[in-house]
Amino acid sequence: MIYDVMKFFKNLDNKDIRILTGIEVGMKHYKWVPLEEIVKYTKIPSDELFYRLDNLVKEDVVIGTRTPYEGYHIYFNGYDTLALNALVKRGSISAIGDEIGYGKESVVHEGIKEPELAIEEPISVVIKFHREGISSFKSVKRIRDHLVDREHYSWVYASRLSARREYEVLTNLYPDVSVPEPVDQNRNAVVMHFAKGSELTKTKLLEPDWFFNEIIQQIKNSYSLGIIHADLSEYNIFVHPEGVEIIDWPQYITPEHPHAAELLKRDVSNVLTYFNRKYKVNRDLYNIIEYIKNG
Numbered sequence: 001m002i003y004d005v006m007k008f009f010k011n012l013d014n015k016d017i018r019i020l021t022g023i024e025v026g027m028k029h030y031k032w033v034p035l036e037e038i039v040k041y042t043k044i045p046s047d048e049l050f051y052r053l054d055n056l057v058k059e060d061v062v063i064g065t066r067t068p069y070e071g072y073h074i075y076f077n078g079y080d081t082l083a084l085n086a087l088v089k090r091g092s093i094s095a096i097g098d099e100i101g102y103g104k105e106s107v108v109h110e111g112i113k114e115p116e117l118a119i120e121e122p123i124s125v126v127i128k129f130h131r132e133g134i135s136s137f138k139s140v141k142r143i144r145d146h147l148v149d150r151e152h153y154s155w156v157y158a159s160r161l162s163a164r165r166e167y168e169v170l171t172n173l174y175p176d177v178s179v180p181e182p183v184d185q186n187r188n189a190v191v192m193h194f195a196k197g198s199e200l201t202k203t204k205l206l207e208p209d210w211f212f213n214e215i216i217q218q219i220k221n222s223y224s225l226g227i228i229h230a231d232l233s234e235y236n237i238f239v240h241p242e243g244v245e246i247i248d249w250p251q252y253i254t255p256e257h258p259h260a261a262e263l264l265k266r267d268v269s270n271v272l273t274y275f276n277r278k279y280k281v282n283r284d285l286y287n288i289i290e291y292i293k294n295g
Helices: 002-009 014-026 035-042 046-058 076-089 137-143 155-173 208-224 260-279 285-294
Strands: 063-065 071-073 095-102 106-113 123-130 182-186 189-193 237-240 243-246
Touching (some): 014 035, 014 046, 035 071, 046 063, 076 155, 076 182, 123 155, 155 189, 208 243, 260 285
Antiparallel strands (some): 063 071, 106 123, 123 189, 182 189, 237 243
């Protein structure tokens, strides 16, 4: 849990970070990183290393085993710790606050980023910690392009790929498509500005046709940039007086994907079904798809 990491994080020092980084590096080659490899990487005297590893295990930041040999690895608490340390050092965040969202494969917290100028107000940001592996292995791997042909990998590494993928697509889409402005990414964490407005499902729309058109326009804009959301529904759309914002992009695909037509149709159908059910908005699905592709 991020709250556990936050309590421990303030007591970390550079040697603890070096140990966690050494284990992270070793996990590229070992399921359980042998103690000797950690000693080689950290160059910390054995007695001190044993003491620090014991503390890290007690704090659930590191997991250890004695069989078939003494070895260690990190799971999400350790990975979150490394991500937060890097983001703080880069000035991308200066504080982390309450949990504001929890999904199938992510945990979202509010945060603060210090402004570039001292006279400006601190900037509110979102920190999204990817958690691939909360869903089953087979279902995640089946629909995630970034995991294809990777038979052996850890869930923390899979989450790193997912986070990098989301940050990269947000960078490519913003500002031509209404998405949260990306700030930074490290390991499994993405920092971005808050989505404007409120969740579509929690908002009573006075002009549903206008908002529906705005959503379709954003789908069209992203398609023109070679991006299909591939998991769009009423649950990842925010609305505000000036328009809409679409969130949750790590599963995006390109129009060249073998299932692109099917997934684009599903995205549009999900939105159309919601607006038809709640607001009686009635449009032709195939005309909309034609507009997105060629309009």
